[in-house]
Amino acid sequence: MVNLGVKLHKLNLRNPVMTASGTFGYGEEFDDFIDVNALGGIIVKATTSKHREGNAYPRMAETPMGMLNAVGLQNKGVDYFVDKIYPKLLKYSNCIVANVSDSTVEGYVEVAEKMNRLDHIAAIELNISCPNVKEGGMAFGTSCPSAIAVTRAVREVYDKTLIVKLSPNVTSITEIALAVEEAGADAVSLINTLLGMAIDAEKRKPVLSTITGGLSGPAIKPVALRMVWQVARAVKIPVIGIGGITTTADAIEFMLAGASAIQVGTANFVDPQATVKIIAGIEDYLVRHRINDVGQLIGALNT
Amino acid sequence: MRTFFLLLISIPGLMKKHIIDFKILTNTALNHNHNLLEMESAVPLPEMLPGQFAEVRVDGSETTYLRRPFSIHRVDYSSNTMHLLIKSVGKGTETLAGLKPGDKLNVMLPLGNGFPLEENKKVLLVGGGCGIAPLWFLAKELKLKNCSTDLLIGGRSARDILMADDYRQFATVHIATEDGSLGETGMVTGHSVLKSESLPYRSIYCCGPDGMMRAVSHIAEKQGIPCLVSLENTMACGIGACLCCVVDTNQGHRCVCTDGPVFNSLELKGWSAETEVGCSLDK
Numbered sequence: 001m002v003n004l005g006v007k008l009h010k011l012n013l014r015n016p017v018m019t020a021s022g023t024f025g026y027g028e029e030f031d032d033f034i035d036v037n038a039l040g041g042i043i044v045k046a047t048t049s050k051h052r053e054g055n056a057y058p059r060m061a062e063t064p065m066g067m068l069n070a071v072g073l074q075n076k077g078v079d080y081f082v083d084k085i086y087p088k089l090l091k092y093s094n095c096i097v098a099n100v101s102d103s104t105v106e107g108y109v110e111v112a113e114k115m116n117r118l119d120h121i122a123a124i125e126l127n128i129s130c131p132n133v134k135e136g137g138m139a140f141g142t143s144c145p146s147a148i149a150v151t152r153a154v155r156e157v158y159d160k161t162l163i164v165k166l167s168p169n170v171t172s173i174t175e176i177a178l179a180v181e182e183a184g185a186d187a188v189s190l191i192n193t194l195l196g197m198a199i200d201a202e203k204r205k206p207v208l209s210t211i212t213g214g215l216s217g218p219a220i221k222p223v224a225l226r227m228v229w230q231v232a233r234a235v236k237i238p239v240i241g242i243g244g245i246t247t248t249a250d251a252i253e254f255m256l257a258g259a260s261a262i263q264v265g266t267a268n269f270v271d272p273q274a275t276v277k278i279i280a281g282i283e284d285y286l287v288r289h290r291i292n293d294v295g296q297l298i299g300a301l302n303t
Numbered sequence: 304m305r306t307f308f309l310l311l312i313s314i315p316g317l318m319k320k321h322i323i324d325f326k327i328l329t330n331t332a333l334n335h336n337h338n339l340l341e342m343e344s345a346v347p348l349p350e351m352l353p354g355q356f357a358e359v360r361v362d363g364s365e366t367t368y369l370r371r372p373f374s375i376h377r378v379d380y381s382s383n384t385m386h387l388l389i390k391s392v393g394k395g396t397e398t399l400a401g402l403k404p405g406d407k408l409n410v411m412l413p414l415g416n417g418f419p420l421e422e423n424k425k426v427l428l429v430g431g432g433c434g435i436a437p438l439w440f441l442a443k444e445l446k447l448k449n450c451s452t453d454l455l456i457g458g459r460s461a462r463d464i465l466m467a468d469d470y471r472q473f474a475t476v477h478i479a480t481e482d483g484s485l486g487e488t489g490m491v492t493g494h495s496v497l498k499s500e501s502l503p504y505r506s507i508y509c510c511g512p513d514g515m516m517r518a519v520s521h522i523a524e525k526q527g528i529p530c531l532v533s534l535e536n537t538m539a540c541g542i543g544a545c546l547c548c549v550v551d552t553n554q555g556h557r558c559v560c561t562d563g564p565v566f567n568s569l570e571l572k573g574w575s576a577e578t579e580v581g582c583s584l585d586k
């Protein structure tokens with residue numbers, strides 16, 4: 001019997017496979033296809049302090065081996081989450097993480113405080129990196145002072161596991177990672193989407209209503225893998241790898257690069273069963289390589 | 304019996320979604336850019352509703368990454384077969400149009416809500432181009448519900464009018480072509496079935512290009528007839544998880560994949576003739 005469980009700060013995950021925020025709804029969208037409880041954890045879609053309508057349509061453009069999105073944090077706000085969505089999440093026994101986003105430090109703090117009171121939300125993931133919202137998101141994740149400011153402020157009101165999700169749209173992601181570690185983050189997750197753009201040549205128009213959007217999917221995997229490797233070597237806190245993960249091999253590569261756990265995002269759209277296939281594949285891999293604990297893969301890259 | 308069963312379980316949100324590997328039985332080219340794919344499932348097909356759709360994985364196209372949505376065109380539960388009608392517009396659809404008997408097709412279904420079905424009423428179905436795709440299943444179910452159905456098909460020219468004769472088993476078929484090569488000359492909205500000041504229909508069901516659906520919706524609105532339209536937004540997941548497919552409605556952004564693809568046109572922002580600026584039927 002191999003052990004698939006991993007410890008991530010105070011979280012005990014039944015396996016290292018989680019789902020990426022914004023790509024897995026609130027879990028229930030996938031109930032027909034998989035046993036959601038079989039996952040290590042689910043990161044539900046972003047919650048902000050107030051209701052947000054998000055960006056105008058079109059919000060999506062397919063690109064080679066990936067897609068651009070410009071959803072813009074559409075959600076009904078934290079109070080609606082607490083009243084209407086949280087009760088539905090109680091049916092899951094695995095680790096539920098809320099993705100917290102906003103355009104002001106006060107907004108982040110308000111959401112974090114309200115999430116702190118919810119027993120079944122084991123951790124929050126601070127989205128300081130969403131490139132879609134014109135007035136917010138971007139600024140926090142792309143400079144050390146603002147990343148520190150928001151992490152500190154949230155740390156003061158949130159006493160469970162605080163994960164900070166990093167933006168790849170920066171000159172040095174390790175600098176930001178070290179800054180948020182210093183500011184009190186218990187773990188970092190990376191990467192969020194890469195800023196990109198798509199043009200319809202026939203119409204001579206941008207495809208997205210926002211002109212630019214966030215790139216995700218297999219196309220970003222090598223960039224994400226490199227960043228995870230760099231950050232994992234720099235920080236002492238656990239790292240969660242995200243970016244284009246589609247297969248078991250992808251997941252294992254991220255763990256070898258130093259990730260303690262991984263998140264599957266865009267791949268859920270193409271194959272809603274991708275996560276459970278990856279879990280089964282990791283178990284196979286461990287058996288094949290005579291490794292009895294998945295933890296032994298973390299950072300085990302031979303260089 | 305099955306109709307009764309459908310009534311009981313057909314609340315779309317409660318219908319379990321499946322991922323099924325189909326085997327292609329036949330691929331028929333209907334004209335230069337439309338193909339009819341007949342496929343068989345090894346497992347019993349789940350109940351589906353007219354207006355619902357499927358998300359199809361396209362293998363063998365190096366540039367098609369996401370699944371592609373297609374309306375459920377026909378279902379036969381007794382033989383576990385289903386038909387999709389595919390219009391080639393890009394790499395994904397072209398790849399599907401090249402499928403051969405025996406090829407596999409991985410399909411997620413049934414997705415979205417269906418058309419609300421009238422019973423014992425006179426109804427009009429309007430389809431443009433491959434917008435007739437969901438109307439086969441719809442016309443068939445309406446006939447089972449004892450409706451008297453008019454079907455109006457529009458296209459640029461005779462070759463764009465697909466399977467008109469096959470539809471006659473469920474409906475009285477009317478045709479409009481822009482070049483007059485078949486049926487009446489002009490757009491569907493100029494056809495004589497839509498000319499009356501008091502149209503005899505309880506509901507109008509419409510699927511096709513955006514401009515056509517808006518124009519039909521305006522006619523219906525003027526006469527106080529509900530117009531049910533089926534939208535074709537671009538989708539990433541098809542199951543309400545990504546929020547990419549939204550349409551602006553009177554209740555804000557809603558997902559075409561889960562709250563649609565069928566909407567009453569007056570729920571859609573900017574679709575009412577009264578609110579729309581710079582658009583008139585008479586131009």
Ligand SMILES: Cc1cc2nc3c(=O)[nH]c(=O)nc-3n(C[C@H](O)[C@H](O)[C@H](O)COP(=O)(O)OP(=O)(O)OC[C@H]3O[C@@H](n4cnc5c(N)ncnc54)[C@H](O)[C@@H]3O)c2cc1C
Nearest residue numbers: 371372373374388389390392393394395396436535536564
């Ligand atoms: C609910 C629903 C039901 C549909 N039913 C059918 C059907 O029964 N038969 C059918 O042939 N098609 C149907 N479509 C449209 C079909 O999904 C698209 O034509 C297809 O995804 C295009 O894929 P592609 O790779 O060939 O084209 P791409 O290479 O992705 O695009 C080629 C061109 O087609 C346009 N296009 C892409 N997606 C759409 C879309 N969703 N609607 C309109 N234009 C688009 C693009 O803007 C581009 O100009 C449906 C769409 C939806 C949302």
Ligand SMILES: Cc1cc2nc3c(=O)[nH]c(=O)nc-3n(C[C@H](O)[C@H](O)[C@H](O)COP(=O)(O)O)c2cc1C
Nearest residue numbers: 020021022046069127191192216217243244265266
């Ligand atoms: C449609 C869509 C919506 C997303 N929404 C969010 C979000 O609300 N919050 C967030 O932190 N990340 C969001 N992301 C980013 C993903 O969580 C993930 O970091 C990114 O897509 C890279 O992983 P992937 O390539 O596996 O998809 C979104 C991504 C997509 C494709």
Ligand code: FES
Nearest residue numbers: 541543546548560
């Ligand atoms: S396509 Fe993902 S929510 Fe509709």
